[in-house]
Amino acid sequence: MALSSLRWTARSLLGSPAQACVPVAWRSLSSQVNEASFEIEPFKLHLLESGPATTTSLTRDEALAYYKDMVVVRRMETAAANLYKEKAIRGFCHLCSGQEAICCGIKAALRPQDTVITSYRAHGFTYVMGVPPLGVLAELTGKSSGCVRGKGGSMHMYAKNFYGGNGIVGAQVPLGAGIAFAHKYKNDGGVNFSLYGDGAAQQGQIYEAYNLAKLWDLPAVFVCENNHYGMGTSQDRAAASTAFHTRGDYIPGVQVDGMDVLAVREATRFALDYCSSGKGPLVYEITTYRYHGHSMSDPGTSYRTREEVQEMRQTRDPITGFREKIVSAGLANADELKAMEQEVRKEIDATVKKAKSDPEINAEELFNDVYENNLEGKLRGLLPWERHEHKKTQTAQNI
Numbered sequence: 001m002a003l004s005s006l007r008w009t010a011r012s013l014l015g016s017p018a019q020a021c022v023p024v025a026w027r028s029l030s031s032q033v034n035e036a037s038f039e040i041e042p043f044k045l046h047l048l049e050s051g052p053a054t055t056t057s058l059t060r061d062e063a064l065a066y067y068k069d070m071v072v073v074r075r076m077e078t079a080a081a082n083l084y085k086e087k088a089i090r091g092f093c094h095l096c097s098g099q100e101a102i103c104c105g106i107k108a109a110l111r112p113q114d115t116v117i118t119s120y121r122a123h124g125f126t127y128v129m130g131v132p133p134l135g136v137l138a139e140l141t142g143k144s145s146g147c148v149r150g151k152g153g154s155m156h157m158y159a160k161n162f163y164g165g166n167g168i169v170g171a172q173v174p175l176g177a178g179i180a181f182a183h184k185y186k187n188d189g190g191v192n193f194s195l196y197g198d199g200a201a202q203q204g205q206i207y208e209a210y211n212l213a214k215l216w217d218l219p220a221v222f223v224c225e226n227n228h229y230g231m232g233t234s235q236d237r238a239a240a241s242t243a244f245h246t247r248g249d250y251i252p253g254v255q256v257d258g259m260d261v262l263a264v265r266e267a268t269r270f271a272l273d274y275c276s277s278g279k280g281p282l283v284y285e286i287t288t289y290r291y292h293g294h295s296m297s298d299p300g301t302s303y304r305t306r307e308e309v310q311e312m313r314q315t316r317d318p319i320t321g322f323r324e325k326i327v328s329a330g331l332a333n334a335d336e337l338k339a340m341e342q343e344v345r346k347e348i349d350a351t352v353k354k355a356k357s358d359p360e361i362n363a364e365e366l367f368n369d370v371y372e373n374n375l376e377g378k379l380r381g382l383l384p385w386e387r388h389e390h391k392k393t394q395t396a397q398n399i
Helices: 003-014 060-085 100-109 123-128 133-140 172-186 204-215 261-276 306-316 318-328 334-357 363-367 384-398
Strands: 023-026 035-039 044-046 055-059 115-117 192-197 220-226 253-257 282-287
Touching: 055 060, 055 261, 060 100, 060 123, 060 133, 060 318, 060 334, 100 123, 100 261, 100 318, 115 172, 123 133, 133 334, 172 192, 172 204, 172 220, 204 220, 220 261, 253 261, 261 282, 261 318, 318 334
Parallel strands: 115 192, 192 220, 220 282, 253 282
Antiparallel strands: 023 035, 035 055, 044 253
16 A cells, blocks of 8 residues: 555544644643543544544543553564564564554553453553563563463463464454353453454454354454555455445444554443443454564565655654653653653563573473363373384383
């Protein structure tokens, strides 16, 4: 997709960057206020008479928390990129730099009973759902301090109410419908958010999940993270319709600016209210942009220009944009945010050292976690060489 087309998409949804989510009032005349109000440009709706709120308030504590979360995710992903280049991370690694407002905005609105499942681009969600940076980076390096003891790696991280990334394109969506079914079956009031990319949006299993979710009116939100490119392919070359929020057809949909954490938060609040009331599922398209390639093996410049990426960083960055909003509203000052960024950098640098130096799990742990109730101990026939030795023993006994 051409950069001009990307700009048009963002501006048709939210106006110019300077207009999007601008402060309209604050409740103090001092240089630092405790709460400010912001306007959000109207969302694009499908089969809905009204959508998420276009006016929202933000406290100073919330502003600082959201900003720190986005900075941590960005710094964590930068560290992951460096670790991969050092070969401390092997296999696949998909980064979410540029998309931080999505995970942070959704988490800002979630309640204790709500659940999330996402794709293999999962590091940011893993962090906001409760895993500290060490749990993420050590998992990437395969170390024992990783969130699943180094057994899962980049695409398989889990936490409470977070059903992880999924290494199979689009496979998390029917799983998310199943989790939503569990919410309804248990009547716990929870709503599930299953996230997938615009490349995965062509998967047939996604439409099967749509069908059952609407048939049974499940509390499910199907979220397309539209970063405009699949694996080396512009969405225009892969999708006959790029209006992903209308893809549910008979399911209502909303298009959201994924570069604005407040827009994502308000859209999430709307989804929770809508789906919790028994109205059934929603289809969301959250428009965003990834700065890195699809994965670490993709330079990300063969199908788009470096100038396009640079302009998006300069004009639509979710962290920079949010910083400008909260500083201009008087919720924070530039110096304290800079100090926060420096502190996060120190914390992540220290975490990287630990993630590199920590040990891997011992061989005896290989047999753990096969069953829900961890029986531990050896499992006969699990390893090829043990099967070979067992066969030799049996043969010797028969002789």
